[in-house]
Amino acid sequence: MDRDEALQLFTQYAFKSDKPIDGFEDLIEDALHYAGGLPLALKVVGSNLYGENRKYWKSALEKYKRILEENIQEKLKISYDGLDGFTKKIFLDIACFFKGDEKEYVTKILGYCGFFPDDGIKKLIDKCLITIDEYDRLMMHDLLEDMGKEIFRQESPEEPGKRSRLYFHEDVHEVLEKDKGTKHIEGILINLLGGHRKIRLGSEVFAKMERLRILIVRRCDESFCDRLNYLSNELRVLDWPNCSLEFLPTSFLGEKLIVFDIRGSNIRDLGRGLQSKRNLEAGGMALMALSKLEHEVNHD
Missing domain, CATH: 3.80.10 (Leucine-rich repeat, LRR (right-handed beta-alpha superhelix))
Structure with a gap:
C-alpha cells in the first residue's frame, strides 16, 4: 500500500472523514510510519486514536515507537490494552471460541456470563478488533485472532x-x-x-x-x-x-x-x-x- 492510500485509509478511521483535522499533520506521519503500510494496522491504530486530543496521540504513538517494526501483534495489542475488563473478556472469548458465530447467539451467552456484551461488542467494532459480516456473524482478522490466543497463552x-x-x-x-x-x-x-x-x-x-x-x-x-x-x-x-x-x-x-x-x-x-x-x-x-x-x- 503506497503512502497516499495509507493516508486515506488511516484518515477514514482516525477522523471518520475524508480529510484529517488541522494540527495533527506531524502525528499522522508518525502513525503511518508505525503502522508500516499494513491495512489492518492502519485501521486499528486509527480507530484507537479517533476522537482523542494531541496529548493522547503523542502518548499512544510513543508506545508504537517502542515496539519493533516486525512485531505487528504488539502494535495491535495497544488497542486491546485500552479496553475495560469485561470487553477484554469478550474479545478473548470470541478469539478462542466464537469467531464466525452469529452475533445474537454469542451476545446471549456472554450476557449470561455477566460481560455486558452489547456495550463490549460495540467497543470492539469501533476499535476495528472485530467486524460483523453480511450474515450477522462475528468475524476477526487472523492476526487479531492469533493475538488473542497469545494473550491467554501468556x-x-x-x-x-x-x-x-x-x-x-x-x-x-x-x-x-x-x-x-x-x-x-x-x-x-x-x-x-x-x-x-x-x-x-x-x-x-x-x-x-x-x-x-x-x-x-x-x-x-x-x-x-x-x-x-x-x-x-x-x-x-x-x-x-x-x-x-x-x-x-x-x-x-x-x-x-x-x-x-x-x-x-x-x-x-x-x-x-x-x-x-x-x-x-x-x-x-x-x-x-x-x-x-x-x-x-x-x-x-
Missing part, C-alpha cells in the same frame, strides 16, 4: 492449566491427560480434527475446574470419555454432540446453561438438574436433545 506460558482458556491441542492434551486442570480455567475447546493425538478423560478430570463456563467438544470418539463425576455448575455452554457418556454427573444441575447441545449422544439420563425439556426451555436455554431422550421428555 497468562501462564509454562503451565497451561493455569490459563483462563484452553484451545491449542497440545495444551488441552497435557492438561486433561495429566489432570493438571485448575480453578483458573474458564473455557476449553477440545477438537481432535486432523490427526491430533487422542485424549482419554478420567472421571475426575474437571473436578478442579470450578469456574468452567464453556466446554466445547468436537470429533471425539467413544474412547474419549465413558464417565464423569463432576461438571462445573458455572457452565453456560455445554456443546458436546455425539457425547459418549450415558449419564451426566449427579451433582451437575445445569442451572446456568444457555447452550446444551448433546445431539447424537449416548446419554440416557439427564440427571436431577436437567430432568425435562420443558424446564430447560423455561430457562431460555437452547436445548438440542438426542433422539433417545426426546421421546421420554415429550411424554413425561
Whole structure:
C-alpha cells in the first residue's frame, strides 16, 4: 500500500472523514510510519486514536515507537490494552471460541456470563478488533485472532492449566491427560480434527475446574470419555454432540446453561438438574436433545 492510500485509509478511521483535522499533520506521519503500510494496522491504530486530543496521540504513538517494526501483534495489542475488563473478556472469548458465530447467539451467552456484551461488542467494532459480516456473524482478522490466543497463552506460558482458556491441542492434551486442570480455567475447546493425538478423560478430570463456563467438544470418539463425576455448575455452554457418556454427573444441575447441545449422544439420563425439556426451555436455554431422550421428555 503506497503512502497516499495509507493516508486515506488511516484518515477514514482516525477522523471518520475524508480529510484529517488541522494540527495533527506531524502525528499522522508518525502513525503511518508505525503502522508500516499494513491495512489492518492502519485501521486499528486509527480507530484507537479517533476522537482523542494531541496529548493522547503523542502518548499512544510513543508506545508504537517502542515496539519493533516486525512485531505487528504488539502494535495491535495497544488497542486491546485500552479496553475495560469485561470487553477484554469478550474479545478473548470470541478469539478462542466464537469467531464466525452469529452475533445474537454469542451476545446471549456472554450476557449470561455477566460481560455486558452489547456495550463490549460495540467497543470492539469501533476499535476495528472485530467486524460483523453480511450474515450477522462475528468475524476477526487472523492476526487479531492469533493475538488473542497469545494473550491467554501468556497468562501462564509454562503451565497451561493455569490459563483462563484452553484451545491449542497440545495444551488441552497435557492438561486433561495429566489432570493438571485448575480453578483458573474458564473455557476449553477440545477438537481432535486432523490427526491430533487422542485424549482419554478420567472421571475426575474437571473436578478442579470450578469456574468452567464453556466446554466445547468436537470429533471425539467413544474412547474419549465413558464417565464423569463432576461438571462445573458455572457452565453456560455445554456443546458436546455425539457425547459418549450415558449419564451426566449427579451433582451437575445445569442451572446456568444457555447452550446444551448433546445431539447424537449416548446419554440416557439427564440427571436431577436437567430432568425435562420443558424446564430447560423455561430457562431460555437452547436445548438440542438426542433422539433417545426426546421421546421420554415429550411424554413425561
